[in-house]
Amino acid sequence: MIRHLVLLKLDEGVRRDEPRVTAGAEAFRRLGDEVPGLEFWECAWNISERPIAYDFAINSAVADSDALRRYLEHPAHQAAVAQWREFATWVIADYEF
Template sequence: MIRHLVLFKLNEGVSRDEERVVAGARGFAELGAQVPEVVSWECGWNVTDRPIAYDFAINSSVADTGALTRYLEHPAHQAAVAPWSEFATWVIADYEI
């Protein structure tokens, strides 16, 4: 099993209540159910306000590295992640569980 963890940091001057950000979060909320390879899916806004904290997180799992590749290449994933490049940066970690 592979855990796919993604942390998003909104760009300077971008707030989570902007329409494009709200739409982006909604896209991720719906994504897990759209990709057959996803075994588990959680996402949401950070509830703490610390200088080192990221703003939004995705915590998901897939069966193996092949499933991870299919998830990353899936059109629904591509559509959900595309808008985020306009208003955020992110880091990822993919590890075995």
């Protein structure tokens, strides 16, 4: 299994309640039902207000590297990423467990 972790940070001045941001969060929430091959899916807004904290987190798992590739290439994933690219940056970690 591969764990796929993503931490997203809103750009300076971007608020969580902006329509484009709420639409982006909803697009990620739907991925768990839209992308075949996801073994585990959760995402949510971070509740920490520490200065080093990121704003939104995705925690997911897939069976293997082929499933990860299919997830990353899936049109719904690509569309969600395109939305977030307009107002955020992120870091990822993929590891086997």
